[in-house]
Amino acid sequence: MPDDWSDPPPRQPLLVVISGPSGVGKDTVLQRMKERRMPFHFVVTATTRPPRPGEVNGRDYFFISNDEFAEMIEHHELLEWARVYNDYKGIPKQQVRDALASGKDVIMRLDVQGAATVRALSPDAVLIFLAPGSEEELVHRLRERKTETPEGLKLRIATARRELDRMKEFDYCVVNRDMSLEATVDQIIAIIEAEHSRVNPRRVTL
DSSP: OOTTOOOOOOOOOOEEEEEOSTTSOHHHHHHHHHHTTOSEEEOOEEESSOOOTTOOBTTTEEEOOHHHHHHHHHTTOEEEEEEETTEEEEEEHHHHHHHHHTTOEEEEEOOHHHHHHHHHHOTTOEEEEEEESOHHHHHHHHHHHOOSOHHHHHHHHHHHHHHHTTGGGSSEEEEEOTTOHHHHHHHHHHHHHHHTTOSSOOOOOO
């Protein structure tokens, strides 16, 4: 062993953004990561949309009123926020800072617009784009959710096509094919581990 051998630098917590078009499976992927008991802090997003069947307040989202959301904006309590399909979504700022301070990697799901906002605020964030196996798969998933009016579905499909064009703004792309959830999660975890092996580690600032 060389005389000048030194210990590697301390492990720096990462801010990881998982994004992609509506219907690509962001929620399903994050839920599987949680089920695997991964040692990450999974950010809970605040939203004004009503819960879908099976969703739990405080676990899946913080479901709040428009007035409550407006107060959070006014008091600068959100890391980023946006209006998405007539509802508002935002990331509580203090939640992210507290998790990073504890040394945990922080995982958040965002739409493509939100990912761009976080990159501007924190250039060392790790941005992962979740892509469908094909456009046909994505359209099928959106139709099978049956949570939209025909007009709403048409809007989501059109928006998803535009979002797919922004993949080049991200650090990594992971294809979430139908029936391949475990492989998708394995690849995301491998990316996070590889980032922790960088010679020049990312240093997240917020």
